[in-house]
Amino acid sequence: MALSVKNNQTIVLHSGGQDSTTCLVWAMKKFKKVLVVSFDYGQRHKAELAAARIIAKKLGVKYEVIPLPFLGKLTKNALTDKKIKVKTGAKGRLPTTFVDGRNMVFLTVAAIYAKQKNIPNLVAGVCQTDFSGYPDCRDDFIRSIEKTLRLAMEFPFKIHTPLMFLTKAQSVRLMAKLGGMELLKYTHTCYEGTRPACGKCPACKLRSKGFREAGMEDPLLKAC
């Protein structure tokens, strides 16, 4: 089996946001062939999926949405339930936008999808520098799930996380260097799901801080 492993191909996990779009452009420089997957887990803002679809189309890569409705049904969080308010985590607590097990489910399902195509590479836009209090965005989690996936399926999975140790400002500069800045106008970040973005939720604030520190203007704001 090892001989037919397609080491020059990758799956990019795409949320429709700024980070996964930067990762997608990064992956297109690094790999010969790129496939994009998103997950419909019952998130309130379908704008995320629409954004991912548009971006994949602009780049001419195959795009697939995998429905995972159980995730939104099992968990209680502000991203799938509009009755729960968006709140950053108070001391020792997780933010209300944290979806239990989300990245673990996403990476596991993406890996199953990838293995059927003999593709060992997965690219994810997780980042522990500005990690918003999400434990499943940290490097120790990624290294642990990579090992677990290999053991589970006897397949040489490799998870690439090009943004892991970058600040938001460094991510913005990376995208500029990769020549993909214009694509960011199609991305969706806002937790409130509005367009133009609300500018006030934790996700909007983090995004605008990154552009401000990089000394660049957000193409999303220009587009609105």
Added chain:
Amino acid sequence: MALSVKNNQTIVLHSGGQDSTTCLVWAMKKFKKVLVVSFDYGQRHKAELAAARIIAKKLGVKYEVIPLPFLGKLTKNALTDKKIKVKTGAKGRLPTTFVDGRNMVFLTVAAIYAKQKNIPNLVAGVCQTDFSGYPDCRDDFIRSIEKTLRLAMEFPFKIHTPLMFLTKAQSVRLMAKLGGMELLKYTHTCYEGTRPACGKCPACKLRSKGFREAGMEDPLLKAC
């Protein structure tokens, strides 16, 4: 959060088979409260889920089926596709009954379900002694996913696998000692989905070998 963790409660993952039924009876002796979950992933033989439901009812424990249709759709295997024949793994190959990532998905989803109820314990009937060539039944996989789950959700998950190092004969003797033998007549093991069991598929052969070596009669055969 740590104070409200319910260490005396557990979730048992139930396939409707002999091993998870033995684990369920084991868990009922060890924990104060037990909840049972099964997964509908598109398996051809719904007899498995019917068996799990009957057994949970006999024991008076809460039972829930979580639908995971994506798993059967994404993977190619003999358990979800009747066009694929049941075959044991030839040298260096996995058996056709292996469902890529199945136990990783099951344990992840069960952990998400458990965390919503503040329950840290999961019981799974995996076993590496007679592991049928499934990598996700081995102890190194279980230890790895336990660590990954803890990191993903910052919750003190513990995966219990009472059958991990037992032979099938030892599992049969354990069930006899626990006083649960009669329950095994409701279990479903056969890959062909027939009742009485076909007696010829790898799962039936493994089961009958266990009873033979334990010097006991299988209650399922008496019941048919």
